Amino acid sequence: MNMARRVVRVDNSSDRSPRRKVLECVVNVSEGRRPAVLTRLGSHCGSDLLDVHSDSFHHRSVFTLAGTDAVRRLTVAAVTELDLANHTGVHPRLGVVDVVPFVALPGSTLADAIAARDSFARWASSALGVPCFLYGPERTLPEVRRHAWSDLSPDFGPPTPHRTAGAICVGARPVLVAYNVYLRDSDLKRAKQVASLIRGPHLRALGLQVGNRVQVSMNLIEPAVTGPAQAYDAVALHAAIAGTELVGLVTESVLAMVPRWRWQELDLSPDRTIESRMRRALAQRGPYELIER
Structure with missing residues (x-):
């Protein structure tokens, strides 16, 4: 495997805005209940760690990272420490490192994100033996979840799940917003109905039980068209709202x-x-x- 690296050095002495060729990586890890474990996982990310959002009911944490280097250290640590067989949570998942999207920020392109995605998938499958499914221009993440292991085989790695780590969904995408709205009504059937009513080309939605509450869990995939305010108002047309939750960053x-x-x-x-x-x-x-492999 060619591990030659090109180093892109950003001088922040005069301009600290992220306008140069920078990728964000938003790693979804299937662990949200053990603070000590999450602290250990985060320690591998160093100053590339921009944000961590954890949910004990989803049993899931979202690590927002700068660049393409820390995600590999985080993935090694998670695959070493976590076991999917012991996991329970309301959010769908295929692996302990469930979703690894590379996101093109201003100054970078979707082609840059795709190159980082493919490089990561090759590495994870080869170095860790974890099968990887790709998503992006070829297919959506929901399509991967629906078809994985039935009529969709991994793009990289072995044809069966890793014994403890499962599989990784590795993506390339523009910026999106992960956003949750909690309903005053605790009826899961109602939450699922609302999710179905508001779902559309710019908004993905699920109704989920979260403890004794229910939420409409959303991905705003075109936030310039449908942002948090529009998503909130769409839910409010159909149900009374108890609260909101931004997952990660905007x-x-x-x-x-x-x-x-x-x-x-x-x-x-x-x-x-x-x-x-x-x-x-x-x-x-x-x-x-920022290291680009």
């Missing part, structure tokens, strides 16, 4: 679309943008290197 442009007076209602803030966390990471580590 871009500054998505935040700017929302009137400031709605930020608290929608669980948004300037500190929870990709750009603000990227600037913080740059300040912490000085000259910033």
Whole structure:
């Protein structure tokens, strides 16, 4: 395997905005209940770790990372420590490292994300023996979940699940927003009905039981068209809302679309943008290197 590396050095001395060729990686790990384990996993990411969001009912954590290097360290640690056979949670999953999307930020392209995706899948299947399913322009993540192990074989790696790690869904995509809305009504059937009513080309939705509450769990796949405010209002047309939850980060442009007076209602803030966390990471580590394999 060719492990030659090209180092892209970003000088943050005069301009700390992430406008150069930078990728984000939003790693979904099937562990959300043991803080000590999550702390150990996060320690492998260093200053590339921008955000962690955990949910004990989903039994899932989302690690938002800068670049393409920390995801490999995190994946090794998760595959070593976690066992899918012991996992229970309301969120669908195929593996302990369930979803690894590479996201093109301003200054990079979808082609850059696809190259990083394919490189990671080759590495994970070869170095760790974990089969990898690709998603992106070829197919969507929901399509992978529906067809994996039935009429869809892994794109890389062995043809059967890893004994403890399962499989990894490795993607390349533009920026999206993961967003949850909790309903006042605790009826799961109602949550699923609302999810079905609002689902569309720019919004994916599931109704899920979360403890003694229910939520409409959404991916806003075109947040410039359907952002958190539009998603909230769509749910509110059909059910009374008890609360909201942003999973991970949004871009500054998505935040700017929302009137400031709605930020608290929608669980948004300037500190929870990709750009603000990227600037913080740059300040912490000085000259910033992104490794592209």
